[in-house]
Amino acid sequence: MNEQIKKEALKLQKELTEHSYNYHVLDDPEISDIEYDMMLKKLIEIEEEFPEYSCPDSPTKRVGAPPLDSFNQADHSIPMLSLDNAFNENDILNFHKRVVKNLNRENILYTIEPKLDGVAIELKYENGILLQAVTRGDGITGEVITDNIRTIRSVPLKLNENKIKIPSLLEVRGEVIIKHPDFKRLNKTRLENKQNIFANPRNAAAGSLRQLDSKITSTRPLDIFVYGTGLVNGISFQTQAQMLQNLKSFGFPVNTNIKPGVNITQVLKSYKELENLRSTLAYEIDGMVVKVDDISFQKQLGEKIKSPRWAIAWKFPAMEKTTIIDDIIVQVGRTGVLTPVAVLKPVNIAGVMVSRATLHNEDEIKRKDIRIGDKALVIRAGDVIPKIVKIIKSHRDGTQTSFQMPLKCPVCNSNIEKTKLDKSSINKCVNASCQAQLKERLKHFVSKKAFDIDGFGKKIVDQLVDENMLKSFADVFLLEKEKLADLERMGQKSADNLIKSMKKSKNVALQRFIYALGVDHTGENAAKLISKTYLNLNDVMKTTIEDLEEIHGIGSETAQAVCNFFSLQENTTIINQMIELGVVITNTQISEIKISDNPFKNKRIVLTGTLQSMTRSFAKKQLENFGAKITSALSSKTDFLITGENPGSKLEKAQNLGVDIMDETIFIELLENHK
Numbered sequence: 001m002n003e004q005i006k007k008e009a010l011k012l013q014k015e016l017t018e019h020s021y022n023y024h025v026l027d028d029p030e031i032s033d034i035e036y037d038m039m040l041k042k043l044i045e046i047e048e049e050f051p052e053y054s055c056p057d058s059p060t061k062r063v064g065a066p067p068l069d070s071f072n073q074a075d076h077s078i079p080m081l082s083l084d085n086a087f088n089e090n091d092i093l094n095f096h097k098r099v100v101k102n103l104n105r106e107n108i109l110y111t112i113e114p115k116l117d118g119v120a121i122e123l124k125y126e127n128g129i130l131l132q133a134v135t136r137g138d139g140i141t142g143e144v145i146t147d148n149i150r151t152i153r154s155v156p157l158k159l160n161e162n163k164i165k166i167p168s169l170l171e172v173r174g175e176v177i178i179k180h181p182d183f184k185r186l187n188k189t190r191l192e193n194k195q196n197i198f199a200n201p202r203n204a205a206a207g208s209l210r211q212l213d214s215k216i217t218s219t220r221p222l223d224i225f226v227y228g229t230g231l232v233n234g235i236s237f238q239t240q241a242q243m244l245q246n247l248k249s250f251g252f253p254v255n256t257n258i259k260p261g262v263n264i265t266q267v268l269k270s271y272k273e274l275e276n277l278r279s280t281l282a283y284e285i286d287g288m289v290v291k292v293d294d295i296s297f298q299k300q301l302g303e304k305i306k307s308p309r310w311a312i313a314w315k316f317p318a319m320e321k322t323t324i325i326d327d328i329i330v331q332v333g334r335t336g337v338l339t340p341v342a343v344l345k346p347v348n349i350a351g352v353m354v355s356r357a358t359l360h361n362e363d364e365i366k367r368k369d370i371r372i373g374d375k376a377l378v379i380r381a382g383d384v385i386p387k388i389v390k391i392i393k394s395h396r397d398g399t400q401t402s403f404q405m406p407l408k409c410p411v412c413n414s415n416i417e418k419t420k421l422d423k424s425s426i427n428k429c430v431n432a433s434c435q436a437q438l439k440e441r442l443k444h445f446v447s448k449k450a451f452d453i454d455g456f457g458k459k460i461v462d463q464l465v466d467e468n469m470l471k472s473f474a475d476v477f478l479l480e481k482e483k484l485a486d487l488e489r490m491g492q493k494s495a496d497n498l499i500k501s502m503k504k505s506k507n508v509a510l511q512r513f514i515y516a517l518g519v520d521h522t523g524e525n526a527a528k529l530i531s532k533t534y535l536n537l538n539d540v541m542k543t544t545i546e547d548l549e550e551i552h553g554i555g556s557e558t559a560q561a562v563c564n565f566f567s568l569q570e571n572t573t574i575i576n577q578m579i580e581l582g583v584v585i586t587n588t589q590i591s592e593i594k595i596s597d598n599p600f601k602n603k604r605i606v607l608t609g610t611l612q613s614m615t616r617s618f619a620k621k622q623l624e625n626f627g628a629k630i631t632s633a634l635s636s637k638t639d640f641l642i643t644g645e646n647p648g649s650k651l652e653k654a655q656n657l658g659v660d661i662m663d664e665t666i667f668i669e670l671l672e673n674h675k
């Protein structure tokens, strides 16, 4: 009897998977919705009674799993980069020139794809089964949203094996989207149910993927197109076009408006074609992605910190609207730089009310001849701060007034220093303890991604600085409940909560701590990369520019800024004060667990020869982080000899002593695999 039920479950699982693929990927259903629902209902009943007959790729998993308390985090095996933007033909031709120059060959072929405006995710298949789905997050770490992704009908829970052998590991990257008709229907239902409507399909997709209850996600009309891979074992691809072809035969939806293997002339021509197609497509696209087709060329070109050198996004012009510039004010930033900001008559651009636009600097105002009272064309491109494209000069009636950059800081009245950077000049308040700078630094310090002190909003920082209660980062940990409660608009309860969250924040991860300091050129990513390399704050404070530059993803500006920051006594004094006040900084990136599970742990290692990919001291530091002991003398107790170029006499000695020899390639591979 049970055997028969098992057979039926397997049959239903197989058939439902096929029907789902026909419907959602091929757009060619073979049975009616009702028939599908009946079969699914039957399978749900069987699996509820006999859970042993269910499996991770059963179509029943698409209806959602029990709600989660929070999302787990997972590191990407290979960082998920973003793309550089091109805005015109010239930018694309320059990109092409760089590719030609770097590869030292003409006749480059590209694959061009629509740039989908959705949410980037990564799907991990082990032996053909979808086991994990992760958001892009910060590119290095994302949130595990497997249950939510399983609800997307067009995502295969199991790879098709009809043409190509299933690889043991396949990480696939793509964009979750919502198609226009589905989006309209979703908002209509929400309106009927008196729920807030989503501003655009991307927000709706992002919001749906953020649900802790995957049953809610399962009610959202999410869809996906895949466009690339992460780490892959057991299969290789020669070209981007071939990779997409293979992904398609595994059962993934691949966009149909992709052009494989085209030359630069065809790339230029295709942009207009795609732009014309844009309004006819069922989904939102915001540009065209141009990728070098040959994957060995992609590897040769490599990556920069945040983006590959082998691909570029040629953006479509973003949404623009005209409005009036009511005023131009000047803001003082964290580093003292004065930025003029246009105060606009509020205008709705693609679902978002815009009332401010950055004017960057004085030169930009002069160049564009921007005056108070002008009518301006404002652009809101993606998540970027709105900008003024141009002034509508025909609107001028003589009432417009020109803007003058103040000669003194509008906040502390100190002198302004003018410096030239590239072609534009920067105005900076010379007073390092200018209230405005201090306020901005403190707002950053307590913000969500830094110390994350709940209830410590921007207004409170302003208030506390104005009241002289905050003069440095360390003062945050000296705040007292009674004094806080006395402040205007504060009260006992808020003061109490603020102190509680301040105390809680004292246990801080190293990466957050570094980020919180607001060092120039050191954002979240850089802070994370640094804490993946150094065991503790002390090691970071002692490091050198050369060692920091060895970290893949850290550039020379960041390396210099970090070393400069820690070389200033006033900064180290404040850090020491914080530690005395109970701030405990833990490295959560290099955990004990990692140390306990790697091939270098407790090994005696000797390094010899010149390493090509890093300095000797950096290699030593890395190995020590993995729990290895580095010695200079080779003996029979040595576990490994790591050899660079020209290893000298140590190599022969190691061979005689029977010590294991590891060349640089294997060393780097092991290091990377265990990070």
Ligand code: IVH
Residues within 6 Å of the ligand: 081, 082, 083, 084, 113, 114, 115, 116, 117, 118, 119, 120, 136, 175, 227, 228, 289, 307, 308, 311, 313
């Ligand atoms: S390739 C290293 N292809 O654009 C290559 N990305 O700005 C990076 N996107 O995070 C991705 N359509 O979310 C690629 N056809 C496409 C894309 C695409 C949309 C998104 C993706 C990525 C962002 C990069």
